[in-house]
Amino acid sequence: MCGIIGYVGEPGSTDARSVVMQGLSSLEYRGYDSAGIALMNGHLEVYKAAGELSALEDRLESTPPESGAVGIGHTRWSTHGPPLEKNAHPHTDSEGRVAVVHNGIIENYQALRDELTASGIRFRSDTDTEVVPHLIGQYLEMGETPETAFRRAIGQLEGSYAIAAVFEDTETIYAARQDSPLVLGIGSGATYLASDVPAFIKHTNQVIYLEDGQFARLSAESVTVTDSAGNPVEMPVETVDWDPEAAGKSGYEHFMLKEINEQPAALRQCLRERVDELAGTVSCADLEGLETPGSVQFVACGTSYHAALFGAILLRERGIPAQAFLASEYVADRIPIDSETLVIGATQSGETADTMRALREANRAGATTLAVTNVVGSSAARACDHVFYIRAGPEIGVAATKTFASQQVALALIATHFDSGYDREIVRTLRDIPEQVQTVLDTSQARDIATEYEDAEAFFFIGRDYQYPVALEGALKMKEISYEHAEGFAAGELKHGPLALVTEETPVFAIVTGDGRDARKTVGNVKEVEARGAPVVAITDGRSDVERYADHVLAVPAAGKVGSAVIANVQLQLLAYWVANRLGRSIDKPRNLAKSVTVE
Numbered sequence: 001m002c003g004i005i006g007y008v009g010e011p012g013s014t015d016a017r018s019v020v021m022q023g024l025s026s027l028e029y030r031g032y033d034s035a036g037i038a039l040m041n042g043h044l045e046v047y048k049a050a051g052e053l054s055a056l057e058d059r060l061e062s063t064p065p066e067s068g069a070v071g072i073g074h075t076r077w078s079t080h081g082p083p084l085e086k087n088a089h090p091h092t093d094s095e096g097r098v099a100v101v102h103n104g105i106i107e108n109y110q111a112l113r114d115e116l117t118a119s120g121i122r123f124r125s126d127t128d129t130e131v132v133p134h135l136i137g138q139y140l141e142m143g144e145t146p147e148t149a150f151r152r153a154i155g156q157l158e159g160s161y162a163i164a165a166v167f168e169d170t171e172t173i174y175a176a177r178q179d180s181p182l183v184l185g186i187g188s189g190a191t192y193l194a195s196d197v198p199a200f201i202k203h204t205n206q207v208i209y210l211e212d213g214q215f216a217r218l219s220a221e222s223v224t225v226t227d228s229a230g231n232p233v234e235m236p237v238e239t240v241d242w243d244p245e246a247a248g249k250s251g252y253e254h255f256m257l258k259e260i261n262e263q264p265a266a267l268r269q270c271l272r273e274r275v276d277e278l279a280g281t282v283s284c285a286d287l288e289g290l291e292t293p294g295s296v297q298f299v300a301c302g303t304s305y306h307a308a309l310f311g312a313i314l315l316r317e318r319g320i321p322a323q324a325f326l327a328s329e330y331v332a333d334r335i336p337i338d339s340e341t342l343v344i345g346a347t348q349s350g351e352t353a354d355t356m357r358a359l360r361e362a363n364r365a366g367a368t369t370l371a372v373t374n375v376v377g378s379s380a381a382r383a384c385d386h387v388f389y390i391r392a393g394p395e396i397g398v399a400a401t402k403t404f405a406s407q408q409v410a411l412a413l414i415a416t417h418f419d420s421g422y423d424r425e426i427v428r429t430l431r432d433i434p435e436q437v438q439t440v441l442d443t444s445q446a447r448d449i450a451t452e453y454e455d456a457e458a459f460f461f462i463g464r465d466y467q468y469p470v471a472l473e474g475a476l477k478m479k480e481i482s483y484e485h486a487e488g489f490a491a492g493e494l495k496h497g498p499l500a501l502v503t504e505e506t507p508v509f510a511i512v513t514g515d516g517r518d519a520r521k522t523v524g525n526v527k528e529v530e531a532r533g534a535p536v537v538a539i540t541d542g543r544s545d546v547e548r549y550a551d552h553v554l555a556v557p558a559a560g561k562v563g564s565a566v567i568a569n570v571q572l573q574l575l576a577y578w579v580a581n582r583l584g585r586s587i588d589k590p591r592n593l594a595k596s597v598t599v600e
């Protein structure tokens, strides 16, 4: 999704270009197809390029701009108009007096565009965004100040937006937000704004999360926040405890591999002060005041949906009726909701538009809402009645890895909390998970298996019960970063259709942990596959006899239910990573995908 960065340095300084460009590169993980910057040095200079940031760098090298103290930048993920230079942001008014960057969708742009065109304005792009600088320009023509022109233009917009504007001859940035993330940073003698904290974490960890409907005015010395009527609003300044190093690659070839390896630390962080080993209890301060619900509906997308499926199984096991919905398919009116219904939005970014829409509907329908998210102050955190942070730390790779593991553990904590909180076995299980994940990381043979099967026609993943969401997630990870065909199935469903796809060229990855009924049945499904000549890779703790029917084994330590699902998934993350690595794919920024999907 689009990324925004803005910077106001001390008058006379010339570092806007480098701060803005570095901020854009920290936002690359959000996914983009073109980029641009506007620098204010008395007059506005705008540079844009389609493609990667390196293309914009080349443009800047060939025409060195005069870099002043104020700048805005943008990485664009196309919604209106193809990824061409003319559609890249910033967009300006006809006179070049104001430059605007925008994340979101302006729903009434066509009507505004028609009106502006009728008044003689010529549009230079296909974007919805371009109406904004032209509206501002019209108000400037009428003699309004930049601030009033900005506010009046924003007042005409419908839809979602995080918008920043810089004016010629004005060492100030104006910004507004509605349903798209925007965070302000307060440094010493400089201020920042961005779609996400990593864009400026090198410079400051003092942040203000702008709320929907608010406006901000940034000068070198201060940040002023006002409501839609222009009244000043006192906003809390929060300290972000991410260290800048955590947003770098720390020597790993890819963020994804770094983040896979960070899982033991991330999980310890998630568990910290939430489990009491001596007492055998789970107690989560974040959930205080949240009664055990009569029923639970999860809304989530992609990897988070797989975590939600897992969470629903855990809750049902504890006697709480629970269902997971794809957020994009969720219609609150069609599902019974009463005051005892809890709707849980699982979303690592806290900004996913489909999930946000579903949560808002659930709120309106009278449900209690809980956000399970990684991002403090995110839209989901603020829209819900309650929030439970998974504390995974910044995740830069587009493919969710450590946030999935942290969601699994967080949902196990929540399920136990609702069930009296006392459960010696789950507390022991949870305590052991970080170490077990470390064991998998230290011993995994996934790289060799990836080498063996990198040319496969397709990859199939099967699992049952709590390993079913893991099978789905294994397939999503594989297709997302390797671009190879991969599918996840409930093991028992194979014979109802997918078995027709199974050949000698399609390895089947079977997750079989434990020695109970589910494991025995999945071994039966493995036999069906083996009989048809497909290579079988068992992800197993060795407690069943699946190894007899497998060509290869990816071993995991014996663990409890939740732990087995977390560690089996780590093997599949590594498998996907190494297949993609061997195929030379763009692992951290897979084609067509974005980290934070802020459009429906």
Ligand code: AGP
Residues within 6 Å of the ligand: 301, 302, 303, 304, 305, 346, 347, 348, 349, 350, 351, 352, 355, 398, 399, 400, 401, 480, 593, 594, 595, 596, 597
């Ligand atoms: C995960 O690898 C994907 N990039 C994607 O499916 C993601 O999980 C989905 O877009 C939901 O994101 P969220 O958790 O930030 O809401």
